Amino acid sequence: MISTWTLADPDGNSSEELLVAFDRGRDMRVLISPAWFDEANKLRRFTIEVMRRLEKAGIDSFLPDLPGCNDSLAPLESQTLAGWRAAMNDAADRFGATHVLGIRAGALLAPVHLPGWHYASQSGTKLLRAMLRARTISAREAGREEKAEALLTLGRSEGLTLGGWPLGAALIRELECAEPLQADGHSEIAQSVLGGPGLWLRAEPDEDAAQADALAAIIAGTGA
Amino acid sequence: MNTVPSIQNDAALDRELKGLIADVLGLPAEQAAVFEADSGLFGHLPELDSMAVAGLLTEMEDRFGIVIEDDDVDGEMLETYGGLFAFAKAKLGTA
Numbered sequence: 001m002i003s004t005w006t007l008a009d010p011d012g013n014s015s016e017e018l019l020v021a022f023d024r025g026r027d028m029r030v031l032i033s034p035a036w037f038d039e040a041n042k043l044r045r046f047t048i049e050v051m052r053r054l055e056k057a058g059i060d061s062f063l064p065d066l067p068g069c070n071d072s073l074a075p076l077e078s079q080t081l082a083g084w085r086a087a088m089n090d091a092a093d094r095f096g097a098t099h100v101l102g103i104r105a106g107a108l109l110a111p112v113h114l115p116g117w118h119y120a121s122q123s124g125t126k127l128l129r130a131m132l133r134a135r136t137i138s139a140r141e142a143g144r145e146e147k148a149e150a151l152l153t154l155g156r157s158e159g160l161t162l163g164g165w166p167l168g169a170a171l172i173r174e175l176e177c178a179e180p181l182q183a184d185g186h187s188e189i190a191q192s193v194l195g196g197p198g199l200w201l202r203a204e205p206d207e208d209a210a211q212a213d214a215l216a217a218i219i220a221g222t223g224a
Numbered sequence: 225m226n227t228v229p230s231i232q233n234d235a236a237l238d239r240e241l242k243g244l245i246a247d248v249l250g251l252p253a254e255q256a257a258v259f260e261a262d263s264g265l266f267g268h269l270p271e272l273d274s275m276a277v278a279g280l281l282t283e284m285e286d287r288f289g290i291v292i293e294d295d296d297v298d299g300e301m302l303e304t305y306g307g308l309f310a311f312a313k314a315k316l317g318t319a
Contacts, residue, residue: 126282134278136294141274148294197247201279203271 005064007090009083017065017072020048021095022055029060030219031097031114033088033106036127037165039200040070043103045207046199050101053216062095064088066109077159077166081124081174085109100186101219104200107180115185119215120198124178128152131162152176189218231288231316241312244287245305248280261306266299277302290315 005019023029032051035043051061066084068076088109092100100116102109107121132148139146151160155172167175180186191198194211231237246256249271266272272280281292292315301311 126286129285130278130282133281133294134275137274137278137297197250201248201283202250203273203276 005091005094007067007087007094009067015067015072015074017067017074018070019065020051020063021061022051023060023062023095026058026060028058028099029062029095029097030054030099030101030116031088031092031095031111032061032063033100033102033109034063034069035104035106035200036069037105037131038163039104042200042202042205044070045205046212047103049207049209049212050216050219053212054219057216057220057222059220061101062091062097064091064095075166077168079168080170081108081178085111099219102180102186108178110181110183110186112181112183112186115183117187117189117219118180118182119189120191120200121180121188123180124175128162128172128175131165135162189215193218234313237313237316238309240287241284241309244283245280245308248283249276259305261304261309263305264303265305265308266302272302284312288312288316 001020001022003019003021004016006014006016008014032047034040034047047063051063054061064087065072066079066087067074068079085108089111091097092111092114097111097114100110100114102116102118102121104120104122105124105127107118108124110116110118129148132151135151136146136148152172154160155167155169156176157169159169160167160172194214196208196211199206199208199211231240242256242259243253245251245259245265246253249269251269251271266277277297281297284290285292290312296311296315301307
């Protein structure tokens with residue numbers, strides 16, 4: 001269930017990243033593009049719980065780490081949106097994915113050639129805005145005054161650490177205008193459909209069996 | 225991506241705002257339902273730390289379709305439920 005996958009970066013180097021997979025060679029194979037940064041931690045258990053339900057429903061699923069994320073040894077500050085999109089496309093080919101589930105900002109990376117779902121997708125603009133706001137508010141609590149616009153200007157040229165995540169200048173520039181890639185076969189799953197508040201809003205990572213049931217049922221085609 | 229509810233009157237805004245606070249802070253709905261204008265928020269609710277404030281404001285932008293600037297955020301709007309309600313109402317009025 002827990003293994004690794006190897007991807008080639010644009011410079012021709014290969015890197016080995018963690019992969020969680022339920023792979024029994026079944027017909028339906030769902031690639032999961034997980035949430036990012038702090039939300040990745042908040043939603044990790046929920047994501048795996050959805051995968052367990054898909055497993056029981058006879059569906060394979062694959063949750064790859066992207067370079068710079070989760071257990072990756074690659075530095076986060078050198079990652080780009082374009083690089084992550086290429087990595088997710090690479091993962092789709094490698095695992096023979098038939099569908100994709102993009103979670104929150106993970107929807108920004110969902111390969112367009114696969115049908116699938118965006119769960120509570122978030123644009124790059126909103127993600128950046130929320131992370132900048134958390135930084136300016138905590139700075140204010142510490143007695144420093146920081147302005148989001150000035151931070152963003154700095155971030156565009158030199159990169160910026162937001163919420164403890166060192167983001168490179170290229171990634172920040174890309175995120176400013178990044179929207180989920182809405183392909184013909186992609187449908188949005190709004191949080192309200194799962195019947196409870198989003199778990200990324202919790203202060204600590206949590207789980208919710210009813211929400212995991214609901215999301216898995218939609219993917220398995222047995223839900224709303 | 226997010227549906228902006230049609231907020232026609234104060235009662236609808238009150239309901240939406242209390243639901244939003246409960247969702248963001250993980251409070252039981254019944255605790256948020258009894259908020260009064262002078263119920264304390266920031267500095268009174270242990271769940272509402274600075275990270276939660278950021279989440280709260282971002283969620284308000286998403287659900288109400290408003291934009292909240294740095295300069296909008298001050299102690300008064302976050303101190304009580306009434307302050308936050310008045311802020312949201314003013315933002316929706318000019319949106």
